[in-house]
Amino acid sequence: GAGVSQTPSNKVTEKGKYVELRCDPISGHTALYWYRQSLGQGPEFLIYFQGTGAADDSGLPNDRFFAVRPEGSVSTLKIQRTERGDSAVYLCASRSGQGREQFFGPGTRLTVL
């Protein structure tokens, strides 16, 4: 079956603009995660959804970052008033309800000019 997909694959924006990044998890996966990978570093956890609710948003760096998953499937990561430091690859992963493995999408590369 299809894996995790993320759109767009690349996003270039200007400082101060608003962006939305989308994640389509594997069908039937109830858990969804967002991570951020800065250049030369490992991914860092941002937020975790179980179903429609954010079970853990402790990794969101500040209140400019917000994520939703209104129907328990697709999720959108929203970044307001983007800053150059937000430039990174944003990775999404999903996991089945009983599983322990997270399956990652290809990521969205965000560049803030």
Place this chain on the structure above:
Amino acid sequence: AQSVTQPDIHITVSEGASLELRCNYSYGATPYLFWYVQSPGQGLQLLLKYFSGDTLVQGIKGFEAEFKRSQSSFNLRKPSVHWSDAAEYFCAVGAGAAGNKLTFGGGTRVLVKP
């Protein structure tokens, strides 16, 4: 809080030679441990995982890893490296029920010499 250290930022190995990548973790309970590989421009692919039981785990592409609780380590090995193994490798520890919220190490970039 959990943490993962990958002491080697870069490793260069000749094709056909053996490879070992080090991973040390810090976690208060029994960890779920993972190794992922990331090729340029690609997402993360799971190589292998440890949850419990046999401390030597086999993965895809001929990789294996050994969990050593006494050393808080989960080193990745491959007996004979292929040119296609050139990539970045990440060790990760999962916290909480069912391995939620992965914490990754900084990664080790592997270069393969012909």
